[in-house]
Each structure stands twice: as C-alpha cells, then as structure tokens.
Amino acid sequence: MDYIKQLQHLTDTSHASLAQKIGISSTTLNRILAGNHISQQTENKVVDFLHKNIDQAKLFLDETYVGNMDHATEMNISCVFAITSHAFHNFKKIVYPLGWRKGDEVKAAGKDIAMLGDLLSTTKSDELQTFYTKTLTKYNEVAGLQYLCPYILAVMETLETISIERINDLEIVIDTRSEFFADNLTDCQKILATYLPLIGCHVKELKVSSCKSRDLIGLQYADFVANLSTRGSQEILQDAQINPTVTEQNIRDQKLLMISGLHQRTIRHALAAGNTLAMSDGASATIEYLLNDIRQVAYQERFSDDRIYFNKLKQALKLCIDNLPNKNDRQPILSYKGTRFIDLEARACMALHTDLSAIELETEQFNQVKELIDSL
16 A cells, blocks of 8 residues: 555654544554555545645646747746655656666757647656646745745645645755855745645645756656646647646735735844844834834734734734735735634735835824833
C-alpha cells in the first residue's frame, strides 16, 4: 500500500490525533501502518485524507507572454504541482529518449500545438496537477515586487484551487528572470508563509527559489504547460488536464492589497517576537500610529483563541479604516473573512499599503481607539 509510507511521514503528532483527523480509530490506524487488510470505506477515508495532507511537494512556475514579448502586458503562468520525485519520468522519457542531463533543454516555443497537446496528455499522471493563471506581466501596486507579484498570485490561486490542508515540505521554483533578486524571493517566501494559513493550507517548511529551466525537468514541463495554455483549444487543454484558476477581479484586487500590506510588514515593519510599542502621551493622532500598534498587538497574540480580545482589536482596526480617504480601500479589508489574529494582522498591513501619516483623526476617535488597545 503506497499510502502507508505517506502516513508514516505524517505521524509527527500522536496516533490518536492523526486517526481523528482521518476519521478512524487509533486501532484502525495501527492496523493500517502494520500493513493489515482494511475495508474499502476505511481506505477511501485514508485516500481522501492524503489528498489534502502531503509530506513533500514541489510547485514549478513558468510564464508565456500573450502577444509580442517586447510589448506584452499580459501573460499566462503555469503552475505544475508534483508530489513525487519521479512525477516527470514519462515526460523525460519521451522528450529525451537517449537520457536527460542537467543543461539539456527542449523548449515548447514553435512546436506544433497538436503535438504539444498529445505529449502532455500522454505524460499526465496522478502525481501531477497542472494549472495556469492569467495575469498582468507586472503589478506596480507592490513596489519592489512588481515582477514577482504575478507569480505570488499564481501560487495563491493554485493552492486555493487544490485545497491542500497540510504540506510538510513545499518547494516553489520559478523559472529565473533578470528582474528577480535573492531578497525579493525571500520577501515572496515570507508573504506566502503568512498568507497560506489564512486559506487553511499549513506548510511546515516552505522554500521559494528561482532556477534556470535547463537545470530542472520540472521547469521544462512547466514551460510546455504555459506555452500550450496560450495556444491550445479548450478541448486540448482538457485532454491534457491543464486547468485554469478562475478568480474574480474584485477577489484578485483584495489579494493584491493583502500582498502589498504583507510586503510592508515583512520589509518596512518587521517585528521581532515579543517586541512592543509603548504608547506615549504625546503620540501623534494619526491612523498610521494606531495601525502600527494594532499590528504589533495582533502579532504578539497571533496564536491566541481569546474572542473578546480579538473582537476589541477588530473594532479598533475598523475605527481606523473607516477614515481611509479612499472608500475602495476600506471594502476589501472589511469584507475579508477571517477569525484569527494572523488574519487581523494582515488586515492592518493591508491598510498600511498607502501613505497614512498625514491623515489626522478627531481627538475623540483617537482616544476611543487608544482606550480599546489599552484595555487589552
């Protein structure tokens, strides 16, 4: 049974806890791990659990521009989700019948569409899930990450589509570009590490890197997927099991706002655990001042389940964002669903995406927010 080894990698918690998550008894779990026979109903439960709880996975991303590359404003980003090291075996065997060595590369550009479709249909497997996301070539809303932002969106939307609950070790590899720098990739990793728990995807170890496609067969597969996604018919894409991620524009706008806010948290407002911001009597009555304090309190209490505490902090944040000059900035923050401090911190970061230092609050309102914070 292939899933026995997968379950063994997921037993970092107690057997009782793991059994409860699967929906079986501890005795049944022990029988499974011992290789004993189990009912079809139990096997279905285990398989369903393992679809959402994975030990190791890699996500490969590549892009194909829509139209002339020099003037393109849109592109398709492929996301290839692989859960085993030999997921690309069939692809490698067909494309490189004499064997593949690091540095060998066959590009999809210029290849016959039908041939590409047949190749990817033949090499699909249960160990691979392939998606593509339509994005702009850059998003200036997130200064410093404008070229990486499309890939961050693609990762977010792909993992939301897959609905994975837990991954012990996730490596995200993007085909390298001259616009990518090591610091940007680190920022991207921090943003995703904060965002993924908000969608119920818990990743124990996360790594984001870029690499030349000639050095990784997974990136070459992603190149074929991205290319076919811009040229192939819907029927060809369906046969190859290449699926689009569908996101409404207003939802994507919310994600962009969150990326911007989380970027500010990781870069401009980074905090060490346990750090506090002392309130001073002469503090400037600005939204920015209050948001920084709310964010720090939320950071320190991010693992708390205290609902009264949370609701007070949420009320304080709402009083602040009610005064944002642009009504469009308020709505995504208020409508975003979440019930944890880490989500509240993200909302505060979203509000910090613009220059708020010049916005003065009425003294009464400032004192009201300050009183809420002081009561925590």
